[in-house]
Amino acid sequence: MLLHACCGPCSMYPQQVLKDQGIDYDMLWFNPNIHPEFEFNRRLENLRLAASHYDVTLHEEGICMEDYWLSKEYLSEFSSRCLMCYDIRMDMTAKLAKEKGFDYFSTTLLVSPYQQHDVIIKTCEDKARKYGVKFYYHDFREGFRKGQQMARDIGLYRQKYCGCIFSLDESEFKEKILKGMN
Numbered sequence: 001m002l003l004h005a006c007c008g009p010c011s012m013y014p015q016q017v018l019k020d021q022g023i024d025y026d027m028l029w030f031n032p033n034i035h036p037e038f039e040f041n042r043r044l045e046n047l048r049l050a051a052s053h054y055d056v057t058l059h060e061e062g063i064c065m066e067d068y069w070l071s072k073e074y075l076s077e078f079s080s081r082c083l084m085c086y087d088i089r090m091d092m093t094a095k096l097a098k099e100k101g102f103d104y105f106s107t108t109l110l111v112s113p114y115q116q117h118d119v120i121i122k123t124c125e126d127k128a129r130k131y132g133v134k135f136y137y138h139d140f141r142e143g144f145r146k147g148q149q150m151a152r153d154i155g156l157y158r159q160k161y162c163g164c165i166f167s168l169d170e171s172e173f174k175e176k177i178l179k180g181m182n
């Protein structure tokens with residue numbers, strides 16, 4: 001399986017589930033939504049730690065795409081920024097899963113109670129049909145708290161906003177976050 005991972009902490013519980021189920025998987029970093037670049041690199045670095053904790057191969061794709069977000073060009077095609085954000089990430093995941101010969105793909109976005117779970121499922125199902133690769137579904141939300149504790153236990157950085165420039169703007173911790181980046 002190719003498991004798309006949005007960050008290290010969110011990968012912990014899904015990885016444990018896959019290990020417990022005896023599923024062989026690699027992980028994929030493809031999160032061009034994350035802003036600013038400092039944060040992009042920090043989340044990637046922590047995902048590398050989470051991958052090495054489970055001794056799993058991590059494929060790294062994409063760069064920070066702040067200009068595209070600011071242009072809002074995507075709004076002509078998608079009804080919301082989150083739909084676009086799920087779409088581009090799941091499109092790349094399913095495409096790469098097919099190209100690299102994986103049987104299934106999935107995403108750690110399914111662990112978060114703060115994401116639009118049903119929209120993510122539908123997006124993944126659409127991409128599975130588009131590329132002819134199977135989507136593995138598990139409601140990882142059952143282990144969200146456990147996963148966060150697992151992340152704490154191995155010293156992973158846990159972010160306080162979803163990732164894009166707008167979610168940073170909306171965060172009540174914005175000032176603190178920006179201060180921590182200096």
Ligand code: SF4
Nearest residue numbers: 081082085162163164
């Ligand atoms: S809030 Fe999160 S899911 Fe929505 S667009 Fe921003 S980073 Fe993507």
